[in-house]
Structure formats: structure tokens, C-alpha cells
Amino acid sequence: MTTPLLHIQDLHVRYGGIAALRGLDLTLHAGETVMVTGPNGAGKSTLMKAIAGLVKPRQGRIVFDGQLTTGRAPETVAASGFSLVPEGRQVFGSMTVLENLRIGTGLRRNALAVAADLEYLLDVFPLLRERAHGQAGLLSGGQQQMLVIARALMAAPRLLAIDEPSLGLAPRVTDQVYEALLRLRAERDLTLLIVEQSASRALVTGGRMVMLREGGIVLEGDPRQITAQQMQQAYFGYDAAPAAMHA
């Protein structure tokens, strides 16, 4: 196979005395969709922050697009083509929707491509066009989620990572977010790295599922070929009752 877009080896992150990631390895190729799932405290968000350069790993290597990015500043990682939509969305609430969308374009030189991308994204998210000059902080949770996905895409990333896009959203709204994501993936050849607590979304997005628990990968594969029992065992670390599956 070709050189991977993202190659993580033996990644260790500690917060004080607590190990959040213990020797994680992960490889991702351009064009892939990888769903990272796992229970609370498994290290999913830490993994995202480590790739983005927000937390410094204790040990290990992160190679993105052929460049060693371990320990680089977030803006440097962003410039090399990694865009993270963090947990909790983080819109710039006092700024307008359009201003939010423009922040990530500072890295780009081609103004025509930027304008074309803006038009395209406002077509995909018509609500954002409607509210273009409105304050971003006044949008609903679902609209904010769409805004931050569009904002990340305005930076024209090689890899788009989204940490828990369903967090705090009604299931119907989450469906809309995923529909938009799948459309974007189809039309823009996106490479996606998505974090969700529940494994059920992995069945919708397809691609590869990676399950984390206690800072390491406990299960990896095609979500459609993993049995419910394997999934429970990996998620809880023991055979739980089938009813707990979608907890």
C-alpha cells in the first residue's frame, strides 16, 4: 500500500500521574474513514488532541503526511493539513457565521478556491447561508456543529477529525449532521477520523472501526464484520448482558 496519511507509533500521553494513552498504534490512509469508539475515559479525545498538537506526548511518534509532527504547535499541524473539530464544537460565539468560516482560510493562498469552497459549503449547509451575518453563538447546537465542520473544511484539510459530533444533539439532528458528512465525503473525497462513544454510527459511516479502552486499541476492523459479542467484550472488558450493547 501507499504511504499512510497518518501513522502513529507507540503513543503515550500522561496527565500528571494518570496515563491517558499507553502505547497506541494507528495507521490511516488517504480516502479512509476511521471511527474511533470506546467508553468514557478511553483516551479518544486525548488521541485527537495529541495529533492536533494540543497535548504533548510522553513518548511515541506521530507522522502526518510524511512529516513528523510530534510535539509541533497546533498551528503547524494545522498548516500541514490536519483539521480537528474538537469536542464541544468551540464556535467563536461573538463572531458571525461568515467570520467563523474565514478564520481557517489564513493558511490558503488561492482566494478563488477559498471563495468556491465557501459557496459549496453554504450550499451543503443552507442554514449557514441564511444566518451568514448572524452571531454564531446564537445558533442551535446542531447548526453550530455544522458550522464547525464547515469551518474546518474551509482550511482544506487532508484529514478532517471530528470529536463526538453527536454530543448534546438530538438523534434526529445527529442524523442530519451525518448525512451532511457522508455527502461531503462522497463529493470531496474526504478522509475522516471520527470519534463517537457509541459504535452504532460506525455501521452508518462504514470504513474501519477502532475501539479504544484504557488508552489502547482493544478491537479494530470492519464494523459490519465485528459481532455484537466481540464489541461488548472489547467495550466493557468482559461479557456484558446484550441489553447493555448501546449504552
Next chain:
Amino acid sequence: MTAALQYLFDALSLGSLYALGALGIALIFGVMRLVNFAHGDVMTFAIFVLIAPTTEAVAPLWVGAWATPLIVLTVLGVGAALAVLAELAVFRHLRHATPAATMMAAFALGFVIQNVLLALHSSRAKAVNLWPQLNLPVDLWGARVPALQMLMIGITMALLLGLAWMLRHTRAGLEMRAAAEDFDMARMLGVKANRVILVAFGMSGALAALIGLFMVNQTGLVDIRMGAPMMLVAFVSTVIGGLGSLMGAVLGGFLIGFVSTALQAWLPLDARAFRDAFVYLGVIALLLWRPNGLFTTGATRQRV
């Protein structure tokens, strides 16, 4: 009527000083969550380039003897350069230090600057007569307003409008606002953190120097301790405006300017000496009512 107009100009010009000072502090607080306690000393340092270093009571002019545009540019440039230098030499190395450590560093830096000035110029206040014509009064609807006051108000308004325009319509302004609201998120979108912080320091230092120029024209004196009282009022202005809000800082500055002038005008003669005590009593009452200041933003929360 004319007396009221006179007081209005007093309040506006005093408020301008405070607003510019508060703005300088808020600019840096916005992007770094740092209250730069050396801000007042940056002002003092910049203004002391006007005179030649000497321990005599009357110092010969140095930069102050140059042509007016050159004086302004040099003083503002020195203020900006010193603030940028402070960031490069001190604050940049304390990015991940605790807020208390960074604050102590700012205090220490202020003392270093003051002591450098002490060594060069001695602790005497020095007379500097820069542009005496600015103190001539101008007739304005019956009120006699010093030209300097009108100049101060005009320049401040122009600067505030310019800054508001810059924040709203330029790339640097957009990035600065984004960084002030959510620093990490801005960086993840490619905003170069160190560059934004340097710009904020440069602007803050130039603003400090401008206040120095205003003050030296008003009082005709420079003193190595002149930064501290200015810094105090500016800091209080940002707090009552709501730390993190540029607009709040500016309005806080004007509010203190207006209240001080009003007290000066209306307090009984015997009580006027205690004017500042009344001002700060008002500040305490205001903070009891609104502990986060008048204009709170999401940016007031602690950055991790």
C-alpha cells in the same frame, strides 16, 4: 452651561487617557490571559527617551528636541519595541507557567524597567516642555478648552474607530478576535499564536507611549514612577469593564474619567482631596453588583 461644557471636556480627555490605558491592558489580556503589570513602566520608559540621561534636575531634551512627527514616531516606536522585547525575552518563555508566575514576572519586569530609568535619570521628576502651544485654550461655544484636551479626545476617538475597523475588517483583526475568544481553537485553525501575541504587545506598547506623550504635555513633568498610578486606573477600568472585553475596557476607562471629573466638580471642597477614595468606593460597589464587570465575555473563563 459653559461650565458644564468645560467639565465635559475634562471628563472626555481624562476618560481618553484611562480608556487608552485600559485598552493596552485588555489587548494583552485578551490573547494571553495576562495582566501586564509592567504596562505603566513601558509608558514611562518610552517617554523618558524625550530627555537625555542625566542626574541633573533640568535635563536637556534628546528625542524631544527633534521635529514633532519624529518625536511622536520615535516615542511610539520605543513603546512598541519595549513591549515586544518584553514578550520575546520574558513572557514567551512563560507560556505554560501558572498565572501567578506570569503575573510576578510582569511585576518584576516593571521594577527592572523602573530601576534602569533610576540608574540613567535619577529619581527626580524632570521638567519637559514639549509643545507649550498645546496648553493655550481654544474658545468653544463659550468654554475655554485647552487645545491639548481637544487633541487628546480627537486622537483617542480616531484610534478607537481605527481599531474597531481593524478588528472587524482585517485578517490580523479577525485572528486577534478569534485568539481572544478561544486561543487553542484559533491555533487549530492555523492562526499563528506567537504572531498574534506579538502584534498585541506592539499595539499595547505604542498605546502606552501615546498616553505618556499626553501626560507629559499635560503636566510638563516626567517621573520614573509616573507609570504606576496610570497602570492602576487602567487596570481597574478593564476590571469594571469586564476583563477580556476590549469595548468594556474602553467604556470602563471613560466611566472612571467621568466619575472622577464629576466628583471633582461636585464634592464639597474639604472632601475633594479624597476624590479617589470615592471613585474606588464606587468601583467596589459596582463589582459587588456585577462581579464580572459590566461587559462579560466567554473569554473571562480561565484558559487551561
